[in-house]
Amino acid sequence: MTLTKEEVEQLAQLGTPAYYYDLPLLEQTLDAAKTAAEKRNFHVHYALKANFNERLLSLIQSKGFGADCVSGNEVQKSIDLGFAPDKITFAGVGKADKEILTALRHDIFAFNVESIEELEVINSLAGEVGVKANVSLRINPNVDAHTHHYITTGLDENKFGVPNSELEIAASILRKCENLTLVGLHFHIGSQIVDLNVFKSLCVKVNEWKNWFEERGTTIKVLNVGGGLGIDYHNPDTNAIPDFEAYFEIFDKFLERTPKQEVHFELGRALVAQCGTLLSRVLFTKSGIKKNFLILDAGMTELMRPALYQAFHKIERVGDVEGAESLNYDVVGPICESSDCFGKEVLLPKSKRGDLIAIRSAGAYGEVMASKYNLREEIRYLYK
Ligand SMILES: *Cc1c(COP(=O)(O)O)cnc(C)c1O
Numbered sequence: 147m148t149l150t151k152e153e154v155e156q157l158a159q160l161g162t163p164a165y166y167y168d169l170p171l172l173e174q175t176l177d178a179a180k181t182a183a184e185k186r187n188f189h190v191h192y193a194l195k196a197n198f199n200e201r202l203l204s205l206i207q208s209k210g211f212g213a214d215c216v217s218g219n220e221v222q223k224s225i226d227l228g229f230a231p232d233k234i235t236f237a238g239v240g241k242a243d244k245e246i247l248t249a250l251r252h253d254i255f256a257f258n259v260e261s262i263e264e265l266e267v268i269n270s271l272a273g274e275v276g277v278k279a280n281v282s283l284r285i286n287p288n289v290d291a292h293t294h295h296y297i298t299t300g301l302d303e304n305k306f307g308v309p310n311s312e313l314e315i316a317a318s319i320l321r322k323c324e325n326l327t328l329v330g331l332h333f334h335i336g337s338q339i340v341d342l343n344v345f346k347s348l349c350v351k352v353n354e355w356k357n358w359f360e361e362r363g364t365t366i367k368v369l370n371v372g373g374g375l376g377i378d379y380h381n382p383d384t385n386a387i388p389d390f391e392a393y394f395e396i397f398d399k400f401l402e403r404t405p406k407q408e409v410h411f412e413l414g415r416a417l418v419a420q421c422g423t424l425l426s427r428v429l430f431t432k433s434g435i436k437k438n439f440l441i442l443d444a445g446m447t448e449l450m451r452p453a454l455y456q457a458f459h460k461i462e463r464v465g466d467v468e469g470a471e472s473l474n475y476d477v478v479g480p481i482c483e484s485s486d487c488f489g490k491e492v493l494l495p496k497s498k499r500g501d502l503i504a505i506r507s508a509g510a511y512g513e514v515m516a517s518k519y520n521l522r523e524e525i526r527y528l529y530k
Contacts, residue, residue, distance in 0.1 A: 148464075164427055191233065273324075283330075345393070440475045473494065
C-alpha cells in the first residue's frame with residue numbers, strides 16, 4: 147500500500163482511524179464486472195449491505211448497476227441516490243411491515259420472499275396500498291459454499307429461504323394471492339466463495355428447481371443466483387480485481403435458460419472489498435511475556451470482521467521501511483475485548499509509536515459494521 151506525500155499530509159490533518167477508498171480502483175472493478183456481465187446479458191444488482199458509503203454508491207449507481215437491499219432504509223437510500231426503482235430488489239429473512247410498505251410505495255422490481263407467512267403479509271399490504279407486488283421465492287438449495295460457517299446461508303440448517311418441504315404450498319398460495327406476481331426464483335448460498343465449483347453445483351440446483359416450477363405450469367422470468375463471489379484477501383495488490391469473466395462464464399455455461407429468461411446477480415464484496423483500506427496509527431508497542439503487541443488506534447469498532455468471524459486481512463506498515471528489522475506482532479485494537487485483534491503473529495518491520503498501519507481489503511463489511519462501543523469517535527474518510 148503506497149500513499150502519496152499529499153495523502154499522508156491530508157491524513158495527518160484528518161487523524162486516524164480512517165477509511166481510505168481508492169475510487170479509481172473501484173471504477174476499474176465495476177467496469178470489469180459490467181463488461182463480463184453485459185457480454186452475457188446478465189444483470190447485476192449491487193448488495194448495499196457490503197458498503198453503503200455514498201461516494202461509493204454514487205459511482206456504482208452511475209455505472210448502471212441495480213441495488214440489492216436488505217432493509218427499508220437501504221431501499222430508501224438507493225432511491226435517494228438515483229437507483230431506478232425497477233432495478234431494486236428487497237431481500238431479507240425478516241422484513242417489518244413499515245419496510246415492506248416503503249418498498250411497495252416505491253414500486254421496486256421485486257421482493258425476495260423467504261417464508262409463506264411473508265408472502266401472505268406482502269399480499270395483504272399490497273392490497274392496502276392498492277398495488278401489485280413482484281416477488282421471487284428464495285429457495286434454499288442445500289449447497290455447501292465451503293466458506294466460514296457464519297457466512298454460509300444455503301444449507302438446510304440455515305434460517306434463509308423457503309424450506310423445500312414448503313415450496314408446494316408456497317406455489318399454491320401464490321396462485322391465490324391476487325396482489326402478487328411471481329417473477330422469479332432467488333438463491334444465495336453464502337459469501338467469500340472462492341471455489342468456483344460451488345457455483346457450478348448451484349447452477350445444477352437452480353436448473354432443477356426451475357424445472358420443478360415449470361412442470362407445475364409456473365413461468366419463471368428471472369433466475370436470481372445471488373452473490374457471494376470471494377476476493378483475494380492475501381494479495382490485494384497483485385489480485386485486486388476478481389475474475390468476473392470466469393465467474394460469469396460458469397453460469398453462462400451451466401445455467402439452463404431460454405433467451406427470454408433473465409439472470410440476475412447480487413454482488414457485494416467482490417465489487418467493493420479491495421478498494422477500501424483501514425488506516426491506523428500505532429498508539430503503543432508492548433513486549434509481553436510471549437508476544438510483541440502493536441496497539442492500534444483502530445479496533446473492532448471500525449472493522450469487526452476479524453473479531454466476528456476470524457477473518458483474515460493483510461496488515462502492512464505504510465511508508466519507507468527498507469532494510470528494517472522485522473518482528474512478529476499481534477496487532478490489536480484499543481477495545482476492551484480480547485477478540486479485538488486484527489492479526490496474530492504478523493511479520494512486520496519493527497514499528498514504533500506513531501507509525502502508520504494499513505489493514506487491507508476492508509471495503510466490504512467494514513465501515514457498515516462499525517459500532518459506537520466504548521463510545522468511540524466518528525470514523526474519518528480519505529478518498530483517492
Ligand atoms: C449479503 C448478500 C449478498 C451479497 O453477498 P456478497 O458475498 O457480498 O457478494 C447478496 N444477496 C443476498 C441475499 C445477501 O444477503
